[in-house]
Amino acid sequence: MSKLVVVSNRVGVPTRKSGVAAGGLAVALNDVLAERGGLWFGWSGKIGAPQSEATLVEHGKITYALCDLSNEDFGEYYNGFANRTLWPLLHYRLDLTEFARRDLAGYRRVNSYFADLLIKHIEPDDVIWIHDYHLIPLAEALRARGVNNRIGYFQHIPWPSPDIFLALPNHIEIGHALTACDLVGFQTERDAVNFGRYLVEELGAFARKDHVFSVAGRELRTGVYPVGIDRIGFARMAKRASRSRFVAEVANSLNGRPMLMGVDRLDYSKGLTQRLDAFERMLETAAEWRGHVTFLQITPKSRGDIPEYAAMQRALGETAGRINGRYGEANWTPIRYVNRSHTRLELAGLYRVAKVGVVTPLRDGMNLVAKEFVAAQDPEDPGVLVISRFAGAASVLDGALVVNPYDMDGTANALSQALAMPLEERRQRWQSMWDRLETTDIAGWAPRFLAALERVSHRRRPLW
Numbered sequence: 001m002s003k004l005v006v007v008s009n010r011v012g013v014p015t016r017k018s019g020v021a022a023g024g025l026a027v028a029l030n031d032v033l034a035e036r037g038g039l040w041f042g043w044s045g046k047i048g049a050p051q052s053e054a055t056l057v058e059h060g061k062i063t064y065a066l067c068d069l070s071n072e073d074f075g076e077y078y079n080g081f082a083n084r085t086l087w088p089l090l091h092y093r094l095d096l097t098e099f100a101r102r103d104l105a106g107y108r109r110v111n112s113y114f115a116d117l118l119i120k121h122i123e124p125d126d127v128i129w130i131h132d133y134h135l136i137p138l139a140e141a142l143r144a145r146g147v148n149n150r151i152g153y154f155q156h157i158p159w160p161s162p163d164i165f166l167a168l169p170n171h172i173e174i175g176h177a178l179t180a181c182d183l184v185g186f187q188t189e190r191d192a193v194n195f196g197r198y199l200v201e202e203l204g205a206f207a208r209k210d211h212v213f214s215v216a217g218r219e220l221r222t223g224v225y226p227v228g229i230d231r232i233g234f235a236r237m238a239k240r241a242s243r244s245r246f247v248a249e250v251a252n253s254l255n256g257r258p259m260l261m262g263v264d265r266l267d268y269s270k271g272l273t274q275r276l277d278a279f280e281r282m283l284e285t286a287a288e289w290r291g292h293v294t295f296l297q298i299t300p301k302s303r304g305d306i307p308e309y310a311a312m313q314r315a316l317g318e319t320a321g322r323i324n325g326r327y328g329e330a331n332w333t334p335i336r337y338v339n340r341s342h343t344r345l346e347l348a349g350l351y352r353v354a355k356v357g358v359v360t361p362l363r364d365g366m367n368l369v370a371k372e373f374v375a376a377q378d379p380e381d382p383g384v385l386v387i388s389r390f391a392g393a394a395s396v397l398d399g400a401l402v403v404n405p406y407d408m409d410g411t412a413n414a415l416s417q418a419l420a421m422p423l424e425e426r427r428q429r430w431q432s433m434w435d436r437l438e439t440t441d442i443a444g445w446a447p448r449f450l451a452a453l454e455r456v457s458h459r460r461r462p463l464w
């Protein structure tokens with residue numbers, strides 16, 4: 001019988017203490033695989049000697065197949081080409097994009113290593129679903145080893161316009177590698193259109209119809225599959241969590257002040273310093289909120305070995321300190337800046353206590369926190385979501401206040417408007433977002449992608 005083989009760099013093996021690791025990809029894939037079962041292959045998260053066999057761990061219906069990375073691989077593949085070249089480039093940050101041939105070689109080496117280990121677990125009818133920018137060359141590496149299974153790839157982060165992508169010195173090598181897939185999925189129509197333009201303009205693909213291309217003698221399909229959450233499950237979790245001691249203590253500590261809340265990995269793509277600057281601007285211009293509002297920013301550390309991330313951590317700490325120093329009083333601190341991760345259960349309860357959810361990335365593939373915030377609200381007295389127009393989730397969450405995170409005054413005004421919004425308007429906006437969440441529920445995400453992959457005609461898939 002055919003099985004689903006999911007491959008991603010980050011694998012969300014649940015731990016007893018904190019559940020699944022912070023990060024939307026692990027959260028989303030765990031929801032998918034917990035339901036239908038299958039093999040989940042990827043990095044163990046550990047540094048160790050290269051393995052000749054993946055380590056297998058069984059958990060519920062999922063078999064995790066994990067492998068360690070050597071120090072060199074971790075440096076060149078994960079910290080290097082994936083997170084210092086592709087991550088900033090694909091998030092439109094040419095100013096932060098570093099390119100080193102050595103990192104590219106490490107990136108290709110790890111993809112070949114994954115292919116060598118993975119191939120031992122693949123049977124002829126299996127469907128292979130590769131996730132994210134760490135593994136762009138993997139389908140090509142599998143084809144080179146004779147794998148003729150259906151292969152899909154999903155890009156969790158944005159795909160920029162060709163103008164940006166062309167800045168990558170070896171863009172053809174990377175872009176072309178995806179043509180070894182049968183289906184390439186994106187979070188938004190904009191990402192899919194950008195990739196389609198690249199195929200046609202740079203790889204000489206022929207667009208046979210919308211989202212169907214002939215390229216390198218094969219058929220390649222693209223599609224839009226926005227990642228969602230289990231809205232009913234999350235809403236239940238939030239209701240339950242709001243009765244927990246932890247959440248009650250946080251709520252009591254607010255002394256009746258409304259809470260604004262942000263939850264983001266510590267990443268420059270999340271627009272965190274700009275967000276705190278906008279909050280400061282609100283305190284400056286809407287003086288009635290001084291002393292009467294609390295901003296909780298939960299920001300677990302992420303990719304801490306990369307210099308840009310360490311710099312970001314310093315900058316954010318300084319910004320929070322400056323604002324607290326400027327506006328804080330003996331009995332009131334404007335910003336509570338927390339640098340460690342929380343379980344999704346804790347977050348769910350906190351979202352429900354918050355009056356305003358603040359999700360203002362400079363660029364984000366989707367952003368599951370925005371969706372979780374909406375699902376966690378009390379329908380009778382819901383909070384307001386303020387979202388960046390540059391988050392994929394903004395295209396779904398139509399009841400949010402949409403801001404340009406580069407516009408400090410505009411964002412400050414939106415925060416103030418959200419805090420003051422009358423109940424009836426809050427209910428209407430929330431209802432509309434809750435309804436929209438259904439259309440992208442996580443339960444439908446994988447079936448939609450996999451059904452499209454299934455429809456790829458065998459006749460049009462010549463042997464690689």
Ligand SMILES: O=P(O)(O)OC[C@H]1O[C@H](O[C@H]2O[C@H](CO)[C@@H](O)[C@H](O)[C@H]2O)[C@H](O)[C@@H](O)[C@@H]1O
Nearest residue numbers: 010023024025132156157227364365366367368
């Ligand atoms: O694995 P890390 O380096 O610790 O980073 C965590 C994950 O960050 C990114 O998540 C993205 O996927 C989310 C779900 O589709 C999406 O909502 C979000 O906008 C993306 O940024 C990254 O894409 C993952 O590969 C990482 O595991």
Ligand SMILES: O=c1ccn([C@@H]2O[C@H](COP(=O)(O)OP(=O)(O)O)[C@@H](O)[C@H]2O)c(=O)[nH]1
Nearest residue numbers: 022023024025027265341342344367368369
């Ligand atoms: O301390 C934390 C912070 C975040 N998350 C989860 O990590 C995911 C973050 O996904 P998102 O798409 O918002 O951003 P990413 O980190 O993937 O870029 C969400 O499900 C959060 O609930 C978590 O479990 N604990």
